[in-house]
Amino acid sequence: MKKIIILGYMGCGKSTIAKKLSSLMKVPYIDLDESIENKTNLTINQIFEMYGEIYFRKLEHEVFVELLASSEKQIIGLGGGTPCYANNHELLNGDGVTSIYLKASVDTLFQRLVNNKTKRPIIANKSDEELKEFIAKHLFDRNYYYHQAQFKVNVDGKTIDETVEDIKSILA
Numbered sequence: 152m153k154k155i156i157i158l159g160y161m162g163c164g165k166s167t168i169a170k171k172l173s174s175l176m177k178v179p180y181i182d183l184d185e186s187i188e189n190k191t192n193l194t195i196n197q198i199f200e201m202y203g204e205i206y207f208r209k210l211e212h213e214v215f216v217e218l219l220a221s222s223e224k225q226i227i228g229l230g231g232g233t234p235c236y237a238n239n240h241e242l243l244n245g246d247g248v249t250s251i252y253l254k255a256s257v258d259t260l261f262q263r264l265v266n267n268k269t270k271r272p273i274i275a276n277k278s279d280e281e282l283k284e285f286i287a288k289h290l291f292d293r294n295y296y297y298h299q300a301q302f303k304v305n306v307d308g309k310t311i312d313e314t315v316e317d318i319k320s321i322l323a
C-alpha cells in the first residue's frame with residue numbers, strides 16, 4: 152500500500168491524527184494544504200483572497216494528482232473540501248490508495264472550530280451563531296463525497312491515540 156489518504160471536514164483532526172500516525176508508522180506525512188502553500192508561496196487565505204475559490208480548487212486538484220503520481224509510501228492529509236471538487240473523490244479508490252474518512256459530528260466540529268476560524272477562509276467570516284448551522288448544512292452537502300472513502304472512522308469522544316489505534320487496525 153503506497154498512499155494512505157486521510158480526509159474529512161475542517162477540524163475533524165486530519166493533520167493531528169495523520170502526524171501521529173506518521174511518526175508511529177515511520178511513513179512520511181504530507182499535508183495537501185501545506186503542499187499548495189509551498190508550491191505557490193502563498194497561504195491558503197491569500198490564494199482565496201487574491202484568486203478566488205475556483206482557482207484554489209484547480210490548484211488543489213493539480214497538487215493532489217501530483218502527490219498521487221509519486222511511488223513513495225506516504226500518508227496524505229487532504230484539505231477539508233478536496234474530495235468534493237474536480238472529481239477528486241474518484242481518486243480515493245485508485246490503485247495503491249487506502250482512503251480513510253475521519254467522521255465527526257456537527258457538535259464536535261463546532262467545538263473545535265469556533266475559536267479557530269481565521270486560517271479557514273470558508274468559515275472565517277461566520278459569527279459563532281451562524282457557524283453551527285453552516286457546518287450542519289455544509290457537512291450534509293459534502294457527505295456523499297466523504298463517504299466515497301474506503302474506510303470511515305468515527306472520532307467523536309475519542310482521544311487522538313484512540314483514533315490512531317482505530318486507523319492502525321484498519322491498516323493491519
Ligand SMILES: Nc1ncnc2c1ncn2[C@@H]1O[C@H](COP(=O)(O)OP(=O)(O)OP(=O)(O)O)[C@@H](O)[C@H]1O
Pocket residue numbers: 159160161162163164165166167168230231263271306309310311314
Ligand atoms: N481527539 C482529537 N482528535 C483530533 N484532534 C483533536 C482531538 N481533540 C482535539 N483536537 C483538536 O482539534 C483541532 C483540529 O484538528 P486539525 O487541525 O488536526 O484538523 P484538520 O482536520 O486538519 O483541520 P483543517 O481541515 O482545517 O486542516 C486541533 O486543535 C486539535 O488539537
Ligand SMILES: O=C(O)C1=C[C@@H](O)[C@@H](O)[C@H](O)C1
Pocket residue numbers: 160161184195229230231232233270271272273
Ligand atoms: O473545507 C474546505 O473547503 C477547505 C478546507 C481547508 O483544509 C483548505 O483546503 C481550504 O481552507 C478549504
Ligand SMILES: [Mg+2]
Pocket residue numbers: 165166167228
Ligand atoms: Mg489540517
